[in-house]
């Protein structure tokens with residue numbers, strides 16, 4: 158890595174079908190989003206310290222490396238054959254260690270972010286790692302169902318794995334004759350970022366961090382037994398669907414929504430099982446349709462119906478919200494297509510799959526109504542790149558001599574265009 162530092166970036170995701178049922182071992186379909194998280198890692202002026210600078214959540218924190226609770230935390234993670242295990246029985250103990258240590262991080266958002274950061278740092282770096290500043294900025298809305306926590310976790314896991322020399326940096330295809338073992342590297346990042354996701358919200362299926370790591374579009378299934386690896390089926394023929402993404406801006410927490418579904422599953426076992434099974438069948442049907450070349454019109458209509466059915470089933474699990482129902486009412490009253498919540502629900506984002514032949518004017522009218530409700534709506538591209546790395550020296554000349562802090566201060570659209578669209582050819586991907 159260049160001595161001036163490096164950037165890591167990972168995308169958010171949209172779940173098209175199968176959120177929540179994914180936690181119970183059913184398949185789900187998701188794709189990478191063009192919005193991303195960026196982590197700038199550069200040497201610290203104070204070489205014995207690490208500094209966490211997460212401007213999006215107004216968190217600034219420094220720790221002396223030799224004062225971190227290395228001895229207390231390290232024995233609490235079990236690593237078998239290189240695969241980390243997050244032992245949920247030890248969570249209260251880990252929480253207590255961190256709570257003593259992080260006494261001055263006041264908000265739960267800060268505590269969770271520091272928890273994830275330290276948990277991964279202590280396990281992937283060492284007490285003689287150099288002092289660094291970790292400056293993080295995301296164009297993803299936080300807690301809106303677009304996988305912000307997973308993209309943060311993937312960026313941190315990647316940066317720490319590089320600093321701890323567990324992985325090598327990616328190379329351009331033309332740089333080296335023999336291709337590196339890139340899948341092993343991505344698998345390593347995926348496994349550690351799942352641990353980070355567990356720090357964020359307890360019982361994740363792993364779909365969010367898998368999409369943030371590998372990018373593209375996948376059908377993903379977590380196995381019921383934790384000892385069995387999850388199954389990830391890359392969807393190469395992913396159809397180009399016209400999709401509206403609407404952020405209701407209603408805040409919610411993934412952890413509590415996953416907990417709400419768990420309550421229903423425990424209280425109404427057989428009934429919930431039937432709902433989860435139906436969700437699994439629905440995802441299998443959607444997958445069959447989506448891998449067809451040139452998606453025939455009749456199949457597209459079936460896919461739209463499945464969007465509607467999936468939302469109904471999620472609503473039965475009590476994870477919808479009046480704001481999400483409003484998005485459904487508006488899109489249906491304009492006849493533009495079908496809408497479902499995406500991500501954990503309870504507010505956050507909805508996706509609307511647009512019907513063939515709908516006039517642009519009608520879509521614009523619906524967007525205007527969403528705006529009047531205070532929602533943000535945009536059309537979005539799906540299926541982009543997963544985690545990548547950029548050496549600071551590879552930034553285009555007009556930016557590389559600017560302090561990076563200035564770039565991080567840009568608005569979201571400008572940040573995406575400087576760090577992603579205008580620089581894409583310089584990023585390296587595994």
Ligand SMILES: Nc1ncnc2c1ncn2[C@@H]1O[C@H](COP(=O)(O)OP(=O)(O)OP(=O)(O)O)[C@@H](O)[C@H]1O
Nearest residue numbers: 213270295299300301302303304305306411500501
């Ligand atoms: N830009 C960011 N900067 C710092 N921390 C972040 C950022 N984005 C997310 N986080 C961390 O992730 C937590 C939000 O995770 P949560 O799972 O509730 O939302 P999400 O990942 O956006 O939604 P979903 O899991 O439904 O896709 C925040 O409390 C914060 O600790």
Ligand SMILES: C[C@@](O)(CCO)CC(=O)[O-]
Nearest residue numbers: 176177179361362500501
């Ligand atoms: C709600 C959920 O299914 C998706 C969150 O983006 C939780 C998970 O799969 O980890």
